[in-house]
Amino acid sequence: MCEHDQCTSHAGQKPDMRPVYPKAGSYPHFAKLVDTQKAQVDRKVFHDQEIYEAELRQIFGRAWLFLAHESQIPEPGDFLRTYMGEDNVIVVRQRDRSVNAFLNSCPHRGNRVCMVDAGKKARGFICNYHGWSFGIDGGLRGTDGKVYDSDATFDKGSIGLTPVAQIASYKGLIFATFDPDAPSLEEFLGDFTWYLDVMLDNDEGGTEFIGGAIKSVIDCNWKFPAENFVGDILHAFWTHQSGAQAILGGGVDLGARYDELAFQASVYGHGIETNLDKVGNTRTLGYPELVDYVFSRQKAMADRLGEVRARMVGAVSSATVFPNFSFLPGQATFRVWHPRGPDKIELVVWTLVNKNMPEHIKELYRKGVMMTFSPAGVFEMDDGENWEYSTRVNQGFVTRQQPLHYALGVGTRDDSRDLPGIIHKGSLNDANQRLFYTRWAEFMRFDNWHDLQNGETAPPQRMAQRQAAE
């Protein structure tokens, strides 16, 4: 009945209520659906139910997944409800000010113990079904209080909400994993932290999320938006051209020094494309004052991050942290594409600002994100329809046999630039998307973290070390 070694389940014995963290398997036949030689991805990965179940086990059951920003739950008892894959979790600040996260499911009959999206100063979480009550530390405090108290075999201390296996923060962003064997968050992110710092560390005061979350549902496979943000600026010139003209009075512009400056960087499937044009993304929010603000901070940001990254803060750029956490530098929108089956996502969007920004600047970012990258936003609507049809067409049996083309920029690898990660020249490139799917294939193929962290998507110095060792 349960997977614990010692559990023999004799009558009268106390049930073993320890958390169960699933073990990964290996799905080489799914991994082969990503053909790196031909730069093709089999459409099966966008509609097949078995593959989706394997994703929940191999990827969402193991990877570090974004939960919340520290600023959303500042005080003990402050909490929010989110998802890791399809698993509903409660993220809650503890009395010692650390953060923990628990499955939102009562260990008695499984009902949710928290129904609201977020709240302040929670004392605990009580299940609606039989009154089982859990502290913010997840421990069972009591039940209905009448029957179990007289049951000598009832071991309250051994029962609680299931905690995530590991939880950690990187510069304000809280992540967790269900895999006790996963490497540290920083090891999982690898050199990609260098790029995360563009948004998370361009000011000494740190960052915060403002204005709550905007949620929506899009009928698409979760990988379409994730791959779009990991490295597809190409679509902007067609998909977003009319929106850009309406807001900017002109088309999307990657800057005069594109050939010299633009690049894509990828580490363990996380990726960013950028044009180093200083303000291209910020411009699309439609407020000249924001553009002036970003320009005014160039020197301070360069002192802190160096010239290259200072140019990235407001630039035309997009990024994904594998598997499903994405953001747009410049536009300041951060989001998670929660999977809801192979053909649906729940999208949750926040606005990230520096705590030290003037209030009216923060407000302009909040409004700008709302008007561009929300369900009613100019650019979000453009994207959503594309991803829905990219997904839905695969209901066609013949359609889904057809190959997809991921070959833009084959042969553009650039090892000459002193930048972390696997670098490709030019942001108009499928390179990061190829590496995103290569990472996806690694998660399908490998059942252990040693292989996962030393494969094709590992940063170059890591690969060099591996080759030297062999």
Add this chain to the structure above:
Amino acid sequence: MMADALDMVRICDLSEIGEEILKVSLEGHKPLGVTCLDGIYYVFPDTCPHANESLSKGWIEDGRVVCPVHFAEFELGNGAVHNGPSGCARLTFYECEARIDGLYARLTS
């Protein structure tokens, strides 16, 4: 007056009582909860009127005793219940008196 005073039971030393809820077990009586807020002492049953949980494992917040299990709140002094589970009764508060040699209370009913 004299007879009333004699009926009072010595609960504990005053020095033992703080702003947390102190649990006191006396021979022949059910366990008690004791606390002090703004110089006023309070004595009440330790067992929550809703079920069997120990209120001394809870805490005082905004002038109310908070049950640690289902978070029912009872006003200090009159015992009125707020946010309690369905059917949760008021909390009884016993008349009590601080004397030189300790806290005394009349443990009626």
